[in-house]
Amino acid sequence: METFWREQVEAAHTRDGIALTLPLMYPDGWQVTVHLTPTSPGCLRLSDHGRALGSLIERGLNLNSRFTASLLEERLSMFEVRREGLLITKDVRLPLQGVDIQIFAESLVSIAHLIYRHEPASLQWSSADRVVRGIFEARNIRPRRNVPMEGQIEKRILVDYVVDARGQMALEVVHRRENLLPYMEQWAFRWDDLRKKNKHLVAAMVYDPENQAWDSTALRIGSEVCDVFCRYDEAAGLSIALDNLAA
Numbered sequence: 001m002e003t004f005w006r007e008q009v010e011a012a013h014t015r016d017g018i019a020l021t022l023p024l025m026y027p028d029g030w031q032v033t034v035h036l037t038p039t040s041p042g043c044l045r046l047s048d049h050g051r052a053l054g055s056l057i058e059r060g061l062n063l064n065s066r067f068t069a070s071l072l073e074e075r076l077s078m079f080e081v082r083r084e085g086l087l088i089t090k091d092v093r094l095p096l097q098g099v100d101i102q103i104f105a106e107s108l109v110s111i112a113h114l115i116y117r118h119e120p121a122s123l124q125w126s127s128a129d130r131v132v133r134g135i136f137e138a139r140n141i142r143p144r145r146n147v148p149m150e151g152q153i154e155k156r157i158l159v160d161y162v163v164d165a166r167g168q169m170a171l172e173v174v175h176r177r178e179n180l181l182p183y184m185e186q187w188a189f190r191w192d193d194l195r196k197k198n199k200h201l202v203a204a205m206v207y208d209p210e211n212q213a214w215d216s217t218a219l220r221i222g223s224e225v226c227d228v229f230c231r232y233d234e235a236a237g238l239s240i241a242l243d244n245l246a247a
Contacts, residue, residue, distance in 0.1 A: 017044075022105050026112045028055065029154060030186065032105045042094050046101065050086035050179040052108045057086070058175060059115055059158065071114055079107030086178065128173045128206045128232035132161070135239055139246075143171070151193030165246040167200055171228075171238075174207040180214055184221040191225050202241060204228035 010021040017037040024032040035047045053063065062068060076083055081090045081104065088108060092100045136143055143161040149170060151157050161171040176183050191203040203226045207214070222229040228241045 020101060022101070024105050024109055026052070026055065026109060027115055032108055033182075034101055034105055034108075036096075039091065044092050044094065044096060046090045046092060046104045048088045048108050049182060050176075051182065052088055052112045053083070053086045054176055054179065054183070055112060056115055061115060068114060072111065075107065075110050075114075079103060079110070081107050126173065126175060126208060126211075126232075128208045131232040131235055132171065132173060132206055132238070135235060135242065136161075136163075139239075139242060141165075141242065141246075149194055150197055151190065152196035153193050154190065157190050157194060163242065163245060165242075167202060167245045168198065169202040169204055169241065169245055170194065171204040171206070174205060174212065177211060178213045180212060180218040181221075184218045188221050188225040202227045202245060204238060204241060206230055206232050206235060206238065208232055 009023070012019050012021075014035065017035065019033050019035050021031050021033045026032060033048070033051070035049050037045045037047065039045045056063065063072060072083070076088075079090075081088050083089075088111065090100075090104050090107075141163055143163045145161060147159050147162040147170075148156045149159055149162070159170045160173050161169075163169040163171070172187065174180075174183075187205070194203070195201050205222055205226050205228070207222070207230075209231050228237050230237045
């Protein structure tokens, strides 16, 4: 058993403490990472950095609907964890026991599986959504919405918009407000995976710097991996890319 954990668990130092990647999977195939942060002498806080609930919201799950909220509260109570905004956390005392990490990780997987009890949230257009829609309408483009695309590894990557012209563009509007670095790392993998199936795919992302907590690394990832990566209020690059796609 010890050999298995040594081989399967990866640990990395972060600005706030330690991140442990465990041999457990979320429904979308990504491994569970538990973040350990010292809070006081003899105490640690376990956190998922918003991964479990953030992914549910990004897929359109309404966490405030009565049925889903009840199921979520049930899981929080059962695993004795807390919800703080989008964060799932638990405070533990030192010395840290392996079972504490395992049970916390299992709570994240259980919560993430609420996606299969899907109750869609009412659609709320952000400023970025409205700008993107306006650019499409000005060019009389009717993109496909909420399109599942197939990558080389992931067989179902949901993308906000797909435009089919002489070429193909996949466009994602960033709705997450916090913890954008792991989000962009995930999308870097997804864009690479999608391009393995369609090497001519134009990858685009539009974001809102006023209402989202971006750091320089997350922004740099977007600029490096996307063909178009722009603020919603500086979307000239998206317009040019769409014109080139149809040319």
